[in-house]
Amino acid sequence: MLVWKPRPTTPEHKARQVLSAVQHMHVTFKDEVWLWRGEAEDRYRLEPGMHTRVIRSGTPPGQVQAVTDQRTTELLDEARAGGLDHSPADQSYPDLALLAHLQHYGAATPLLDVSVDPLIAFWMAVFADADDPTKADSKDHLDGRILGILRPADDRWLSPEENREFTQVATQSQSGYLWYRPPYVAERLRIQRGSFILGAYRSPQDESTLNMDLGDPDSDFLAERMRRMGLRGQPAQRTAEVICFKIPKSSKPYLRELLISRSGLDAETVYPVAWTDHPIESFAKRFGRTVPL
Template identity: 25%
Template sequence: MATYDAGELFGPWEKTISGWDGLLDEIKFISNVYPGNSFVWRGQSDAAWGLKSSLYRSLETELGSPPSEEQLIAAERKLLRLARIDWRLDGIPALQLFARLQHVGAPTRLLDVTANPLIAAWFAVSGSGATDDKDARLFAFVNNRRPLQLNSSWNTNTPRWHQLHTDEHRRAVGWGTGLGRKIWRPPALHNRIPAQNAAFIVDGIPLDTAETGRVVPDEPSRWTVERLRKYISVPLKLSRPREGRLPKENAPVFTYRILSSGRKEIRHELEERFGFRFATIYADIEGLAQYMRETNWLGEL
């Protein structure tokens, strides 16, 4: 499978963070400029990575190209059959089941985010695949729509979006356009959910660039939906945080590049002064086992 540097997409919109003070300055800036809005955050340990759900990445690897919405739904149906029949996890509504699976490492379309920007920063500088010689990335998603709630429409055995059979139907309800993006703060279905102040972004694969909006200001015609899908599994309204009113675009997304030279300082502050470390982020026995697998925990005896 071909690899892509998502800096091509995010670069024109990103702000640079070079250390701990810069991180705090950016968090404080958007909090002060947009006091009436809430945000969810996501940290990624490599700035070159796209913004993709784990299921999207798995299918992309299997297929050798970005998957379609139909292929994503087919994979979800297979996952639900496996869980409910072979693993006898029947009786759990689909969205709750996806959330539980996501937090133990199974691939789903849910995109992990957190309401705490410092936790997102920890994932950026310390998370899976982290190396101090690479820049990291931080996202801030403006949450200006009603949150997803586990009501009769969403707390069902069949995911609501499985009932949308054509792109025309999806577009009519905003699925895959960003206009219907849902941010879900789930109940404590797993110990990691409260530990990470976790939330999920729920949306479809980008449908078209007309709805996704501006991407790169000086070359909008080059960004076909096929090109976008190389980098993102959900539609984005990229923007720059600025003084004044919130951009008119629906639920804009801000992105930051954390320079490699600042990673150690940020990690030190988060772990030593604020207590965000592997044991508190992955606060369960599975997290302990993961830590032992992925680190030199024995050190020098």
């Protein structure tokens, strides 16, 4: 994976460097649109929660995709049996919309959360605990990262009206990852401009289990673009579908200050909880990333 790190300087200046670098990639190149994902710690692979559960169960690599599809279908059946497949207006959710709803409340699914808004990604990276980001187990002592995933061509977009069964869509993802824009089945999705990547499993590399081009480090277009940020001329040609920006742990407090003072984001805005959400939160915890199959 191609990685950019801020230059050695003060933690506050590093925070501003990372924000500027991500925004540069977000707005500058008209033929590229990046979808953003923030992670509070940079020590894990880019890996959907369902892949994590299946791999930890000891499933052989050659069977991971089949078991992922099977367990996802079982998860959908369980959610429907629990009455979680209907909106407050009693509309029935199709498979992908239900998976999006479960994913946003912590269930392990094959979906990978992304946002069209890089500031939301920064929030997720520096507010691992929205109520008290500096407490001992909040991951504030760990370096974080912002991941950019190239938005695929529009023939690989899944619309909010997508109503095929999950297994049909999973078959389509075998030939390249998909971008799913869900209906706003939860207020959190609307606030966070949330959408999802769905890709097929491939034998794990060091950095991802998804069928994405992570690029050749010997042709690091990201470093060249950062070096020429603000300069006119032909930009370095893109050579990867995933890019990574490191967030030093010492810069997290300054990023939080910038986000709160400059964007108006706070915990109540990013994580609105309605009284109707409590059943699905309880359900999702039973099917989380670390829960054995």
